[in-house]
Amino acid sequence: MSESNTTHFTNPSTFVLLGIPGLEAAYVWIAIPFCFMYVITILGNLTILFIVKIDLSLHEPMYYFLCMLAITDLVLSTSTLPKMLSIFWFNSKEIDFNVCLTQLYLVHSFSAIESGIFVAMALDRYVAICYPLRHSSILTNAVVAKISLVVVLRGGILALPYPFLARQWPYCRTNIIPYTHCEHMDVVKLACADIRASSYYGLFVLLCRIGLDVLFIAGTYVRILRAIFSLPTKDARLKTFGTCTSHICVILTFYTPTLFASLTSRFGHNIPLHFHILIVNIYLLVPPMLNPIIYGVRTKQIRSRLFRLVTPKRI
Template sequence: MSDSNRTDFTNPSTFILQGIPGLEAAHVWISIPFSVMYVITILGNFTILFIVKREPSLHEPMYYFLCMLAITDLVLSTSTLPTMLNNFWFNSREISFNGCLAQLYFVHCFTAIESGIFVAMALDRYVAICNPLRYSTILTNSVIAKISLAVVLRGAIITLPYPFLARHWPYCRTNIIPYTHCEHIDVVKLACADIRISSYYGLFVLLCRIGLDVLFITMSYIQILRAIFRLPTKDARLKSFGTCSSHLCVILTFYIPTLFSSLSQRFGHNLPLHVQVLLANVYLLVPPMLNPIIYGVRTKQIRDRLIRLFTH
């Protein structure tokens, strides 16, 4: 009897997602912009995939990475937003223990994959601007496939300990998660044990995912800017910089909310809880919505195909 009770005590059958604490009365109204963002995310990213697939002239490394980004954004938003809307619309707050672990794994895994895609895009822009004559010989299809596989494997492997660590801890305080979805640090905070291993590993992954990736991207763009400023004419410099502007915009829309959300969850004890929850939602919902818009507006090849598609 005691063994059975200990099993239930260690692994709760369900968690309760509280939503946005303090704003429960406004959940229905909050769901409206969330739903609009999700619809834009679905339409925008599927449009990018459709255009790249239909246009043979876009079958280049830059657009292959863009398709990877679109698929990652679709998975990332779909893994969380239906749970949020189910909570907001139908007050359905329960999520199974295994479902919660699966959700937190998908969130962190595809966030890491997206960060890796931005590194691959920075490499693509570096080769295109610093070694334009060797672009097609350096970034061959086999090289692109190996880079893509490495990005996916890195994201899958470094986040794999998250659900195993979360399953390892005993839970005895409460099964109420004061968030709209499951994330690693929010789940393990409910454990009645010393969770320093989970916390330290989370910081390690954060440093790998943001620190090392941002460092590599920064180093790439230092070389890119040096190559751009060596170009002879102003038009050539503007044209070269224009090919990088979309990438820079999506990098900023991804890393800034991610960094603020990660730091607020660990160190923002003075921040109101609903502010922390909204920040956690921003980095999951806003970049997947803005990425196809930014590339659709600022990339001439995609913009021209999009106009041609709607004209026909």
């Protein structure tokens, strides 16, 4: 073992990201779908931002939140995937200690922001369906701006202790992280100290970010479903419920792998490491790719505007 892996130090100058241990022979091939997902993520989310910007009819709360979601997805993907590709294609495994902590903060803060955006979207759907005549007066631009600010501040503040906690521990075991990117618990597990403060805080954030948000969204949709089932005709019920399907789909693609990855990192000790790492990468890479596709396919306004952009005008 190299001297850098055994020497006692408080803050290492670099960490070494191994990628996906056990699948080294397939790195070149694994990188191809990862790169494809990244390209789709960039193109899809930039397209959503462009369409909402140029179409004044889309300047509504739902689409403002959708733009926030697109920006969040771009940051989440860009903060992790380029480093993954450099590991897979160029064997560039070293990452500066401060860069690692920055990546760690971005992953956790923007994951919390994305969860908060889904809560805001659920609130928008609730007002639109239960109070349709008052939607524009309740969710004014000022109210939307305040909700957005709260979502961003909550995500940023919740993740802020992570790098400070990680920085304070002495690292004397190894500087090797057997993952594709820096996560809070993966980093602090390398410390030779009692890291229960980090572990407990991580669990607290998990309960806030997933537990409370999911409970709020579930409670909101109970009220939405009650309002939908009170409509007089089946066609009206189906049409109204159709306005929620995009939101429900992106919620499932985000929370399912996120919850599974978070729980397996703490309790899934018998799960193979490479399988756990792939699950973590799925929750970081797949939702940002699928979100613009889901909204592009399921939302009539975005779909029609995109069709007009890509279809040549007839003379």
